[in-house]
Each structure stands twice: as C-alpha cells, then as structure tokens.
Amino acid sequence: MENKWSKSETCNGIPYYINHYSEVTQWDHPDLVSAVSSLSTMDNIHFGAYRTAAKLRMLQKVLHMDVVNLITVRMAFELHGYSHHNDSVMDAVQLYNIINEMYHMTKVRGRSTLRVNRSSDLLLNWLLNLFDIQRTGCIRVLPVKLGIAVICSGSITDKYRYFQDLLANKTGSIPRKMMTEFMHDVTQITNMIGESETFGKGVAASVEDCFQSALGQTITQDDFHQWLLSEPQTLVWLPTLHRFSAAETMKHEVKCSVCKMHPVIGLRYQCLKCFNFDLCQNCFFTRRSSKHHKQSHPMQEYCLSSKSKEDVRAFTKTVRNNLSKKHGRRIKKKYRSIEDGYDSDDRASDNQDAELETHVRLSQMSERLKAVETQQPPGLNRSDSLPPSIKSTRQSIGTATTDESRYQERRELEDLIDQLEKENEYVDKS
Ligand SMILES: [Zn+2]
Ligand SMILES: [Zn+2]
Known part of the structure; x- marks a missing residue:
C-alpha cells in the first residue's frame, strides 16, 4: 500500500482505508481495487468458462491463495472453533483471525516471503465484498468457507468433498434449501468478477438439475458429488480454473500454428481435423x-505436457472413449495404441501390422463419426461458456438428430466401427 493510504477500523472491527491526499475513505484496500480493475484485461477471452477461470486465477494470485491449500484452511477454522457451526455467524475480527492463522501456517511451512497481514487484509476485503457488502459485521460462516475453498489451492475432488461435507445435514443428506444457498453463494463469486450474465442466472435451474432424480427434498452426498463431477454448466468455471492453473507452466513441444509460439506454454489445443494444427x-x-482451420472443428485440449508419442496415446483415448460410450461402459485397454503395438516383443509382426491397420481405421472412423455427431440439429441453442467443439466430445453417440441423412450416415459408421471392433478383438486373441 502506498504511503498516502492508511488502514483504520470501525468499532466492530471492519477495516476501511483512508487516502490522506484526497482525504477520502473507502472500504476497499487500494491494491484490491487495482487488482479488480485489471481483471477487465481478460475480457477478450471469448469463452465464459475460460474467461472466468483466468480472472479467478489472477485474483487467486493477488490474494496469495494459490499457495494456501485446503487442508490448511480447514485446520485454521478448526483451531478457531469453527469446524462445525456452519449455520452460525461471526464478526470481522473472528474472520480476520482465522484468515491470518491460515496465511501464518502457510508461511511457516516454507512460504517465507508471504506477507501475512497484507494478504489477510486483501482476502478479508474480498470476502466481505462477497458476503457482507453492507458491512453489517455479521458474517455467515458457510459462504465464507465456500468462498475460501473455491479460491484456495487443492485438488478439485477434495474441494467437491468439502462442499458436500459443508452442505450435508446430520443424517448425511443434502436438503434442497442448502443446495439453493450453495448455488446462490457460489454465484456471488462469478457475479463479483463481472460474469453475472454468463453464470449468474442459473441458480434455480441448477438446483432442479441436481435434484432431478431426488425423490423428496433431499439428495445423498454421493448424488451431489456425481452431479459436481458431471461439470454442470453453472459451475463449469471451477474445474476449468483447475485445468487452467495446472497447465500454467506446462511446455508442449509444438509450435502454435497462428502466433508461432514455440514451445507452446499453458493449455495446448490440437485440431482433430486439420493435419498438424496446434493452437x-x-x-x-x-x-x-x-x-483452413474452422472454429467448428473438434479440438483436443492438452492440460499436461505431451510429446509426439503421447499425442498418439491421447488420440487413441478419444477413440476409446467414443467407442465405450456406445456400449455404456469404459473399455479397458482393449485397443493398444500404435507405439504399444510396436514396443511389445511377444507379438508376431503380422499381428502388429493387422492391429495397427485396424487401429488406424478405427481412428478414422471414429473421427468421421465425431464429425457427424458434432453437427448440431438446427434450432438447438448453444451456450458460449465452453467452445462447442470441446463440449461436444461429452455428447453420447446415442443423441437423436433431426436430420435423416446424418442419422443414416451415423448408423453406417457405427456399424463399421462394430465390425472393426470385432476384427480388433480377433487380432487381440490370435
Ligand atoms: Zn498462438
Ligand atoms: Zn482444424
């Protein structure tokens, strides 16, 4: 904070900031103000999920929450007597102490340069803007825990487990009311970074979607977990944030076909239609x-670094997934990838060639099948939060289309794949 600013507190411990030059006071830390205003540099990202993820990643770093993990967060709440009591309230001083504890624990565990008090001020400010914008000093525990869990580091599955623990009642199920509160609170986070148009309107629809198979007014924790794993539209920015962060320092030994960046750093996108086209x-x-490349082409996203051999592996995974969807199960190691075939010594070379050929044909078929699938029936609305081609890889082969000729073509391709699959099985056995 520059010299012209100083921090003060209201009688109930809520911080505010005084500018001694202009003699004005404000609730917001000047560094948070400039961080939030710089989020608009991400507005040129076309896809809502990636735009939101990029903004949250930027905020996470400003708040230094990229180095605070979920375990530390839970411990800090526990140390201050808040491991339960999720439906209770706390004041700004109590919240500040928990936050401060969290950063302090992180610092002593090897993050020696962490500025504990400054980070605490910023995080408290962010949380109050989210969940106590009126500065009443009466802060609900549950949303604060959710907000911190979203912005801290840790695995996405650990976060999902934490959410379900927070929402579950004493009998271990999640009431509809809690689910509604959860969606409402989480939506505040995306609203705050200017994404209310993208993710702010789906609260009721998300609750309905989650409770689709529920018999009464509650769902099991497991059903809730499965729902989260399905990456529902209103929350898709969260797993995207995790992929985006994980890929941040990844180097891919390919050149971007447009800006010529080499190696590609971050997420890498490979067109499954154009030959040798990476972004x-x-x-x-x-x-x-x-x-030659069209926006409608299916793209493969690489989060982790990959070399050419792994490219093949990733591609065969796409093929396998496509096939396994048709059968409603995952096929385990049924199709060996190309380099597997060449590496194994115990196989006759004839077999390898036959398998390789079948495999290549399978790949081609699968690709054509995907191309047919990704043509959307007319009049179907698509959200721009995720690129259509990436999203479409999650569609099942069984989706009905309105176009008779496309249906025919798909049937033919499916039959062909069936046939090739049998050939492959035969080769595998022989
Ligand atoms: Zn580029
Ligand atoms: Zn392409």
Whole structure:
C-alpha cells in the first residue's frame, strides 16, 4: 500500500482505508481495487468458462491463495472453533483471525516471503465484498468457507468433498434449501468478477438439475458429488480454473500454428481435423485462426505436457472413449495404441501390422463419426461458456438428430466401427 493510504477500523472491527491526499475513505484496500480493475484485461477471452477461470486465477494470485491449500484452511477454522457451526455467524475480527492463522501456517511451512497481514487484509476485503457488502459485521460462516475453498489451492475432488461435507445435514443428506444457498453463494463469486450474465442466472435451474432424480427434498452426498463431477454448466468455471492453473507452466513441444509460439506454454489445443494444427491458449481463447482451420472443428485440449508419442496415446483415448460410450461402459485397454503395438516383443509382426491397420481405421472412423455427431440439429441453442467443439466430445453417440441423412450416415459408421471392433478383438486373441 502506498504511503498516502492508511488502514483504520470501525468499532466492530471492519477495516476501511483512508487516502490522506484526497482525504477520502473507502472500504476497499487500494491494491484490491487495482487488482479488480485489471481483471477487465481478460475480457477478450471469448469463452465464459475460460474467461472466468483466468480472472479467478489472477485474483487467486493477488490474494496469495494459490499457495494456501485446503487442508490448511480447514485446520485454521478448526483451531478457531469453527469446524462445525456452519449455520452460525461471526464478526470481522473472528474472520480476520482465522484468515491470518491460515496465511501464518502457510508461511511457516516454507512460504517465507508471504506477507501475512497484507494478504489477510486483501482476502478479508474480498470476502466481505462477497458476503457482507453492507458491512453489517455479521458474517455467515458457510459462504465464507465456500468462498475460501473455491479460491484456495487443492485438488478439485477434495474441494467437491468439502462442499458436500459443508452442505450435508446430520443424517448425511443434502436438503434442497442448502443446495439453493450453495448455488446462490457460489454465484456471488462469478457475479463479483463481472460474469453475472454468463453464470449468474442459473441458480434455480441448477438446483432442479441436481435434484432431478431426488425423490423428496433431499439428495445423498454421493448424488451431489456425481452431479459436481458431471461439470454442470453453472459451475463449469471451477474445474476449468483447475485445468487452467495446472497447465500454467506446462511446455508442449509444438509450435502454435497462428502466433508461432514455440514451445507452446499453458493449455495446448490440437485440431482433430486439420493435419498438424496446434493452437496456444491465447490464440484459442481469442478465436484466432488460419486459412483452413474452422472454429467448428473438434479440438483436443492438452492440460499436461505431451510429446509426439503421447499425442498418439491421447488420440487413441478419444477413440476409446467414443467407442465405450456406445456400449455404456469404459473399455479397458482393449485397443493398444500404435507405439504399444510396436514396443511389445511377444507379438508376431503380422499381428502388429493387422492391429495397427485396424487401429488406424478405427481412428478414422471414429473421427468421421465425431464429425457427424458434432453437427448440431438446427434450432438447438448453444451456450458460449465452453467452445462447442470441446463440449461436444461429452455428447453420447446415442443423441437423436433431426436430420435423416446424418442419422443414416451415423448408423453406417457405427456399424463399421462394430465390425472393426470385432476384427480388433480377433487380432487381440490370435
Ligand atoms: Zn498462438
Ligand atoms: Zn482444424
């Protein structure tokens, strides 16, 4: 904080900031104000989920929550007597102490440069803006825990487990009322970074979606967990944030076909239709393209670094998934990838060639099948929060289409794949 600013507190411990030059006071820490205003630099990202993820990642770093993990968060709440009492309230001083504890524990565990008090001020400010914008000094525990869990580091599945623990009642199920509160609170986070148009309107629909198979007014924790794993539209920015962060320092030994970045750093996108067409995340996010590549082409996203051999593996995974969806189960190691075939010594070379050929044909078929699938029936609305081509890889083969000829083509391709699958099984056995 610059010299012209100083921090003060109201009688109930809520911080505010005084500018001694202009003699004005404000609730917001000047550094948080500038951080929030710089989030608009992400507005050129076309896809809502990635735009939101990029903004949250930026905030996470400003708040230094990228180094505070979920275990530390839980411990800090526990140490201050808030491991339960999720439906109770606390004041700003209690919340500050918990936050401060969290950063302090992180600092002594090896983050020696962490500025504990400054980070605490910023995080408290962010949480109050989210959940006590009127500065009443009466802060509900549950949303604060949710907000911190979203912005801290940790695995996405641990976060999902934590959410379900927070929402469950004494009998271990999640009431509809809690689910509604959860969606409402989480939506505040995206609203606050200017994404209310993208994710702010789906609270009621999300609750309905989650309770679809529920018999009464509660669902099991497991059903809730499964629902989260299905990456529902209103929360898709959260797993996206995790992929985006995990890929941040990844180097891919390919060149971006548009801006020529080499190696590609961050997320990498490979077109499954064009030969040798890769994009870096910036070019993909801003929908930059070149002559032959179309925005409608299916793209494979690489979160982790990959070499050419792994490319093949990733591609065969797509093929396998496509096939296994048709059968409603995952096929385990049924199709060996190309390099597996060449590496194994105990197989006759004839077999390898036959398998390789079948495999390549399977890949081609699967790709054509995917191309047919990704043509949407007319009049179907698509959200722009995720790119259509990436999203479409989650569609099942069984989706009905309105176009008779496409249906025919798909049937033919499915039959062909069936046939090839049998051939492959035969090769596998022989
Ligand atoms: Zn690029
Ligand atoms: Zn392409």
